[in-house]
Amino acid sequence: MNADTATQLRLLDLQALDTALSQLAHRRRTLPELGAIAAHAHQAAELQNEVVDAQTRLSDIAAEQKRLESDVDTVRARSSRDEARLQAGGLPSRELESLQHEIATLERRQSTLEDELLDVMERAEEAETALTDATRKHEAVTAEQQKLEAVRDATWAEIDAAIAARTPQREALAADLPGDLLALYEKARAHGGTGAALLRQRRCEACHIELSGSELSAVRSADPDAVMRCDNCRAILVRTAESGL
Incomplete structure (x- = not known):
C-alpha cells in the first residue's frame, strides 16, 4: 500500500487524537x-x-x-x-x-x-x-x-x-484519509493499541524497539510513499527526517 508523505503524517495527528480520547476514557473509568x-x-x-x-x-x-x-x-x-x-x-x-x-x-x-x-x-x-x-x-x-x-x-x-x-476533530480527520489506509490504521490500532507511530532514530515510538537487521534494511530501501509497519507491534511507521535512516 502506498500513501504520500503528507497523508502518512496525518496519521500521526489521528493517532494523537485517538490517544487523547483513550486517555480521557481511561481516566473516566478509573x-x-x-x-x-x-x-x-x-x-x-x-x-x-x-x-x-x-x-x-x-x-x-x-x-x-x-x-x-x-x-x-x-x-x-x-x-x-x-x-x-x-x-x-x-x-x-x-x-x-x-x-x-x-x-x-x-x-x-x-x-x-x-x-x-x-x-x-x-x-x-x-x-x-x-x-x-x-x-x-x-x-x-x-x-x-x-x-x-x-x-x-x-x-x-x-x-x-x-x-x-x-470527537468531531477525529471524525473529520479520519474522513479525509484514504479508506484503505484508514482501515489498515484501525487494524493496527486494534492489534496493539497504536495505529501509527513516528519512526525516530530507527526506533518505533509505539513499542520503543529499535529496528535492526532485515527490518531496518527493508525500511531504508522502501519507496518514500510505501506504507511500512513495525514488525514488533504492527503500528504503521511514519518516516520523517528524524527517522535516522
Whole structure:
C-alpha cells in the first residue's frame, strides 16, 4: 500500500487524537473517587442495616415495656381492690386468710414485674444510644459519599466536554484519509493499541524497539510513499527526517 508523505503524517495527528480520547476514557473509568464512592456506598448500606436493626430492637423493647407496664397496672389495681376489701373488714377468717395470701403474692409479683420493667427501660436506653450512634455514622458516611459523587460528576462533565470537543476533530480527520489506509490504521490500532507511530532514530515510538537487521534494511530501501509497519507491534511507521535512516 502506498500513501504520500503528507497523508502518512496525518496519521500521526489521528493517532494523537485517538490517544487523547483513550486517555480521557481511561481516566473516566478509573477516577479515584469511583472506588471511594463504592466503599462509602457499601459502608452506608451496612450502617443502614445497623439503623434498621436498632430501630427493630427499640420497637420490640417498647412493646415489651408497654406489656410490662400494663401488667404492673393490673397487679396494682388488683392489690388496691384487695386492700380495700381487707380494710373494710367483716370477712370470714378463711376468706381473710386467702385475701392476705393473695395480697402478699401480688406484692411479690409486682416487685418482679417492676424489676423486669427497670431492666427493659435500661435496655431501651441502650437501644436508643445504639440507634443514635448508627444514625449519626450513617449520615456522616452518606454526606461524604455525596461530596465524592459531586466531585465525580464535575470531573465527568469536564472529561465528557473534552471528549465531545475532540470527537468531531477525529471524525473529520479520519474522513479525509484514504479508506484503505484508514482501515489498515484501525487494524493496527486494534492489534496493539497504536495505529501509527513516528519512526525516530530507527526506533518505533509505539513499542520503543529499535529496528535492526532485515527490518531496518527493508525500511531504508522502501519507496518514500510505501506504507511500512513495525514488525514488533504492527503500528504503521511514519518516516520523517528524524527517522535516522
